[in-house]
Amino acid sequence: MEILNSLMTWIMKKRIHQIELFMKYPSDVQQELHRKLLSTAQDTEFGRKYAFKDIKTYRDFQERVPISSYEDLFPYIDRLMKGEQNILWPTETKWFAKSSGTTNARSKFIPVSPEAIEDCHFKGGKDLLSIYCNNNPETKLFTGKSLAIGGSHQINQFDVNANSFYGDVSAVIMKNLPLWVQFVRTPSLEIALMDEWEAKIEKMAKVTSEENVTNIAGVPTWTIVLIQRIVELKGAKNILEVWPNLELFIHGAVAFGPYRQLFKELIPKKGMNYLETYNASEGFFGIQDQANSGEMLLMLDYGIFYEFISMEALDDTHPKAIPLEEIEIGKNYAVVISTNAGLWRYMIGDTIKFTSKTPYRFKISGRTKHFINAFGEEVIVENAEKAIAYACEQTGAIMSNFTAAPVYFEGAESKSKGGHEWIIEFIKKPESLETFTDHLDTHLRSINSDYDAKRYKDLALVKPIIHSVQENTFNEWMRSRGKLGGQNKVPRLSNTREYIDELLKMIS
Numbered sequence: 001m002e003i004l005n006s007l008m009t010w011i012m013k014k015r016i017h018q019i020e021l022f023m024k025y026p027s028d029v030q031q032e033l034h035r036k037l038l039s040t041a042q043d044t045e046f047g048r049k050y051a052f053k054d055i056k057t058y059r060d061f062q063e064r065v066p067i068s069s070y071e072d073l074f075p076y077i078d079r080l081m082k083g084e085q086n087i088l089w090p091t092e093t094k095w096f097a098k099s100s101g102t103t104n105a106r107s108k109f110i111p112v113s114p115e116a117i118e119d120c121h122f123k124g125g126k127d128l129l130s131i132y133c134n135n136n137p138e139t140k141l142f143t144g145k146s147l148a149i150g151g152s153h154q155i156n157q158f159d160v161n162a163n164s165f166y167g168d169v170s171a172v173i174m175k176n177l178p179l180w181v182q183f184v185r186t187p188s189l190e191i192a193l194m195d196e197w198e199a200k201i202e203k204m205a206k207v208t209s210e211e212n213v214t215n216i217a218g219v220p221t222w223t224i225v226l227i228q229r230i231v232e233l234k235g236a237k238n239i240l241e242v243w244p245n246l247e248l249f250i251h252g253a254v255a256f257g258p259y260r261q262l263f264k265e266l267i268p269k270k271g272m273n274y275l276e277t278y279n280a281s282e283g284f285f286g287i288q289d290q291a292n293s294g295e296m297l298l299m300l301d302y303g304i305f306y307e308f309i310s311m312e313a314l315d316d317t318h319p320k321a322i323p324l325e326e327i328e329i330g331k332n333y334a335v336v337i338s339t340n341a342g343l344w345r346y347m348i349g350d351t352i353k354f355t356s357k358t359p360y361r362f363k364i365s366g367r368t369k370h371f372i373n374a375f376g377e378e379v380i381v382e383n384a385e386k387a388i389a390y391a392c393e394q395t396g397a398i399m400s401n402f403t404a405a406p407v408y409f410e411g412a413e414s415k416s417k418g419g420h421e422w423i424i425e426f427i428k429k430p431e432s433l434e435t436f437t438d439h440l441d442t443h444l445r446s447i448n449s450d451y452d453a454k455r456y457k458d459l460a461l462v463k464p465i466i467h468s469v470q471e472n473t474f475n476e477w478m479r480s481r482g483k484l485g486g487q488n489k490v491p492r493l494s495n496t497r498e499y500i501d502e503l504l505k506m507i508s
Contacts, residue, residue, distance in 0.1 A: 005142040008133075015130040019289075022300040023359035027325050034058070034305045037338055045087045046076065046344060058323060067309075067321060067336060067345045070108050076342075080111055083163065088342025089113050095176070096166035097281035110281040112172055116341035120302040121173050124284030127299065128250060128277055131289050136273065144245050145186045145211050149204070149218030149226060150174045151485070152195040167193070169281045186211045197222075197485035205229040215248040220259040221401065222485070223249070224427075227266050238268055252277040254489060255364070255381070257389040262398045262427060278364060282348050283339055286362065295361040298324075303340030308333035311351065314368060321345070327354050332380070334368050351380070370493045374406035375418045375460050377451040379444070381492045386447055388424070391439035395430035401474040401490050405500040407465065418454075419462045423503050425469050437466045469507055477503055 022029040038061070042052040050065050066072070076087050077096075085092055088111065095112040112121075133139055151168020167175070171193050182189070187207040194200035201222070209230045216223060227239050234242050246267060256276060263274070278286035278296055283304050286296035298306070307321035311332040321336050332351050338344050349369060352362045366381030373379070384404060392399050407419040422440075430436040441463050445452040454460040478484040491499055 002143065005140055008142040009137075009139060012126070012130040012133040015127060016134050018301070019127065019130070019297075023297070026300055026360055027323075029300045030305060030324055031058075033301065033303065034061070034338070037303070037305055037340060040340075041089055041342065043086075044090055044342070046342065050344075062321065065345050067319065067347060068343075069347055073343065073346060077109055077111060081109060081164065081166075088344070089115075089340070091115060093341070094164045095172050096164065097169040097172050098166045099169065099281035108281070109166055110169075110343070111341045112169070112281075113341040115303055116283065116339065117173070117176050119340060120284050120304065121169070121279070122177075123302055124277070124279060124287065124299060125173070128275060128287045131287055131297075132248065132273070132275055135289075135291055139247065140245060141214050141248060142184070143212070144214035144243075145184055147186050147208050147211075147213045147216045147218075148174065148192065149216070149222050150192045152193050154195075169279070186213065200485075201226055201229060205233055209234055209242055211243075212245055213243040214245050215250065216246070217250040219253045219489075220251050220256060220263070221254065223251070224259070224262060224266065224400065231266075239266055240269055247271065248273045248275060250275050250277060252279055255385040257385055258392060258399050258402075260389075261392065262400075265398075280348065280350070282337060282343060282346065283341075285335075289361075294363055295355050296363070298360040298362055300324075300360070305338040307336040307338075307345065309336060309347070310334075311368075324360065327357070327360075329354050329357065332365055353382075366493075370491055372404065372406050372420060372493050372495055374408060374495060375454050377448070377454045377461065379420075379448060379451055379493065383444060383448045383451070384493055387440045387444040390443040391430075391436050394439045395432070395436045396428070397426055397430040397436060398428035399424055400427045400471065401425045403474075403490055403492060403494070403499055403503065404464075405494045405497045408497075417458060417462045418460055420464045421500055422464055422466045423469055423473075423500060423507075424466060425471060425473050427471065429468055433466060433468055437464055440464065440466070467504070467507070469503075473503070473507060477506055480506070 038052045038055055041047040055061050055064060080087055080093055081096060091113050093111045093113050095117070096109040097112050099108045099110055133141070148170065150170035152171050154165065154167060174189060174192055187204050191200065191203045191207060194203070204226055230242055231239055236242050240246065246269070249263065251274065256274065276288040276296060284299065284302055285304070286298055288295065289297040306324050308327055309319045309321050311334065313319045314334055327333065330353055332353055334347055335350050335352060336345055336347050338346070349367050351365045351368055353365045354360060354362045371378065371380045388399060388402060391397070402422060402424040404420055404422040407421050445455055474490050475484060478488060478490065494500070
């Protein structure tokens with residue numbers, strides 16, 4: 001295994017030169033990629049409709065091709081799912097990543113072309129290992145197995161020929177992995193792609209607890225559930241008694257800050273490494289390339305052309321997008337992509353803030369639709385996650401899930417004030433919920449001036465109301481909505497009371 005580890009580490013490091021190339025020449029790489037995307041798709045139905053052949057400059061592209069939401073592209077995607085081809089992208093599309101991103105009733109089906117699988121998702125997976133090996137030359141990563149907590153997949157019933165499939169993006173990736181990769185990962189695909197999450201966690205716990213796992217890739221919430229079950233099964237004090245060679249957790253999908261303390265307790269290893277990725281149904285966008293950093297490197301040669309819309313312009317009738325070279329540090333942007341799977345000027349719904357232009361590094365700041373701005377406070381997911389992480393740190397609490405929504409004024413004649421209501425599921429409760437609430441409120445005021453202004457002397461907003469609920473509450477709620485597991489995530493913030501009222505009704 002030592003020889004294999006040395007060989008794999010050497011292979012992974014070879015990619016670093018190409019990564020350094022796009023870090024040094026970002027605009028050139030993006031412009032060349034843009035030309036290639038348009039040229040490749042010029043004879044598709046979409047390419048002919050918007051005359052891709054005649055697009056010579058980025059300005060032409062801006063003026064000719066509209067910015068799209070999922071609803072805008074759905075008529076094309078619907079036809080693809082029914083078996084038609086050469087609509088958005090020329091190569092045959094057999095796979096679709098099923099995504100909700102939130103608990104919205106309608107699922108999204110994102111086309112995943114062969115190029116998107118190979119040159120984006122697979123490339124991202126290889127690159128995160130390349131970066132990790134380059135940063136950790138003494139790694140023993142390849143002396144054991146990789147544990148991946150994936151989703152599920154099924155035959156696409158909309159295709160009369162039953163020749164296409166859909167599933168969580170993790171399941172799409174797993175199902176298409178080369179055969180040799182199956183020998184270095186656990187558990188088997190049969191277990192990893194199970195639909196029923198509780199049964200899957202149980203089987204995964206039993207099988208993987210007998211393996212030498214050196215690294216885990218997954219969403220923090222489900223990883224916690226799995227680790228806790230393995231520790232329970234084995235009667236161990238912590239997971240290192242089961243997996244003594246565990247050295248890396250690759251995470252994404254939700255902010256890691258609120259979970260960090262819990263992972264330190266579950267994996268009490270001084271040299272344990274954590275690596276964040278930004279891998280969505282629509283593509284693989286970013287990798288944390290520096291140890292102990294909250295920033296991610298924007299990956300520029302994965303067949304994705306990037307544009308950005310400032311949050312101030314988002315509600316305009318025709319919001320203006322800008323290319324990478326025109327972004328400003330510290331500004332909140334909605335991400336717009338054109339991809340090698342045929343998503344053209346597609347707004348993915350995520351917002352990011354750039355922290356550096358040399359190279360382009362960023363932090364995820366939230367969702368374009370996940371915020372609370374009922375009273376002009378403009379609280380985004382990034383604010384909420386920082387505040388709850390701070391309150392946990394100050395009180396010794398450990399949180400597993402939360403959601404928040406506004407408490408609206410009761411009417412013009414009422415003297416009631418507005419506010420925010422939170423439901424928090426703790427693994428370790430604070431001794432005083434009132435003290436926890438004070439810390440959360442104070443920190444939110446310190447990092448968001450709009451919220452602070454509204455909270456001044458309780459002028460528009462009063463102190464938050466926080467409900468502490470028992471463990472498994474959010475899982476039960478997600479199950480009741482048919483959204484347990486996979487790519488489905490609890491909505492952290494909502495500007496309406498739809499989710500929080502459902503939860504309050506359930507717990508009452």
